Amino acid sequence: MPLAPPRTAGYNSLVLPVTQAIRVKVLLFGRLKELTGYCEDSIELADATTIERLFALYSARHPELAKYRSSVVASRNQEFAAWETALRAGDEVAFLPPVSGG
């Protein structure tokens, strides 16, 4: 059986894995905006946080958001984006309810 790497303290042990903090802009529209009471926010995240995780963070702040997860799509920098998309510094993410223009 392979041995787990020793967890004894080396001099690096106090250094956390290097994850840079990034800031992203978050936009909410339609009923999501009404629910949270704001349409624009800015949040600090670990680099490469996914859109899914970001939505979960907002759902933790506003539990009512969670039930809209399946009827929301996300965009990153004005393009529709998969929930697995990893975010980068300066990204603009929007959570969009079903669209009803026209």
Next chain:
Amino acid sequence: MPALPHDDIYQLVREPIDMVALASRVRAPEDGAIVTFDGFVRNQSHNRATLYLDYEAYESMAIAKMREIGDQLHEKYRIHRVAIVHRLGRLEIGETSVFIAVSAPHRAAAFDACRFAIDTLKRTVPIWKKEYFVDGAVWADGELPPVPAATLRAKPAS
């Protein structure tokens, strides 16, 4: 890539839409037809009398998506110019919320393109309407835009 059309019009406006002016702006001597679509506020929704509608948009993305629709029209159909204009804010019964005009040398392409444009707009452009009734208001049922499947992108070369 087709030559970029420079006379197309993509706008979000808060004033009444001047349909006559827009139709004349897509009209050119080499064309033989213009097909227009005028979408306006209906006086009822699901058998409830509507008082008025309020439209909002993710404006920067909505304009980008409207342009994308125009680009698709030029790729798919033999058309000349496109105008797509959507109004935002409070709209009364009968007021035009969306107007599309497509000019072409021949009518078939203009009809097809105009139909494609409104159908795609309703599915992909981030605009929302809230319907106001005597006894309350609701966000209109909408369509969930198609989202690209997750792709595992290679990290940019460092």
